[in-house]
Amino acid sequence: MFKVCDLTENVEQSDEPPSSTVSCRADAEEGSAAPEYGHLRKNGCWNDWKWQMSNRIRNLSQLLAFFPTLKNEIELPNVIKKYPLAITPYYASLIRRLDRTDPIFAQSVPQIRELENLDCLSEDPLEENEDMPVPGLVHRYPDRALLIITTTCSTYCRHCTRKRVAGTRETSISPRRLAQVSAYLNAHPEISDVIVSGGDPLTMPTDALEKVLSTLRSIPSVEIIRIGTRTPVVLPQRITDELTDMLRKYHPLWINTHFNHPNELTPESAQACARLANAGIPLGNQSVLLRGVNDNPAVFEQLCRGLVRMRVRPYYLFQCDLVKGVEHFRTPLSRGIEIMEYLRGRLSGLAIPTFVVDAPHGGGKIPVLPNYIVSVSPTHTVLRNFEGMLVNYPEPGTNNAAIPQPGKHSLSSVWDLATGRSSAIVPGNTKRYQRRKNIVKNEGPAAVQEKF
């Protein structure tokens, strides 16, 4: 087995405490109001990503200064010791309620339940460490590889699937390790798509990130480079012209980001996404289904609509992995299916992500859908749409005209559809059918037939 932490040779350690701390409104009423950042946002440093990084909430006293209501949660030091804490001032400023019903609070503020343990949970449920021929390089699918280039994030998400790695030490890939990765990729030309991940790659200095990208781009068989990052969500100030000027040199380059809740869609994050999109980088979004955060169909619809407005295509909705420390975020699988059922027909396909379970034991991503296939026969497949309409799809060469048609006692059943005796069963009370009936009523069937 390869150890992820081995990738951190010869690198600078940067886990110093912040050089200064942001202050908050000390008299914030418990459970009601968020810290006051108005004066900080006027500060010239607010838009400086390095200032945001060096002023992250990193320890318990800084956390309690922001969130005094946590003072009675005596196990928090143990949580932070096991799973590091970091929240950018920007992301903290999005908190609207000082309790766990707030989606930003829930995703960023440690909680005691992270120490819960169940038999089905593990540090590395996707068994990434087992699929690492070179430390940090996960080769699972035939044509793709995932490269972990840093263990640093600007904000440590409490639901992180790589809790075993993220923030345990804030380090980045060493030149020697990068050379090993390059050698492996050169020896495996079947890998054409490399996903650069972490940690969060965009927390690295631009020149250090460029070294990784230029190395990958120099490998003839690597066609596509993708970056997985939460930076547009938690540190949008990082998306500078300097960064995008560098990134645009390495096309075809794609970025997948990680928005989970509409409250994360801010003018700052929209601007960050616009900068990336204007640099010609296609943007996708990978959300995680999180109990109490986004496991609500209407909230998720709002997120998807907002993402598309920001030129970000909802790509995946992940069922929460079986990771130690995130049990309290897990939802039943049925909740995700319910959300997909709600979205289909309501939103353009462009705005609907694929709901997937990243299978334990390294099984990879398995799409999970509501069931749209109702019945199958050798001649017809019976499908249902989002409204509940049942329709048959004839197999090639099927001649419906040759099939005996229903007699007067026909039930217009699913069997009739599957055998080609009828072609659809239509619910009578949908808005669309009411509209259709009105059109036919007003214009007459002949006029409708003649359109176009």
Ligand code: SF4
């Ligand atoms: S940014 Fe990504 S890697 Fe970092 S803590 Fe969040 S989910 Fe984990």
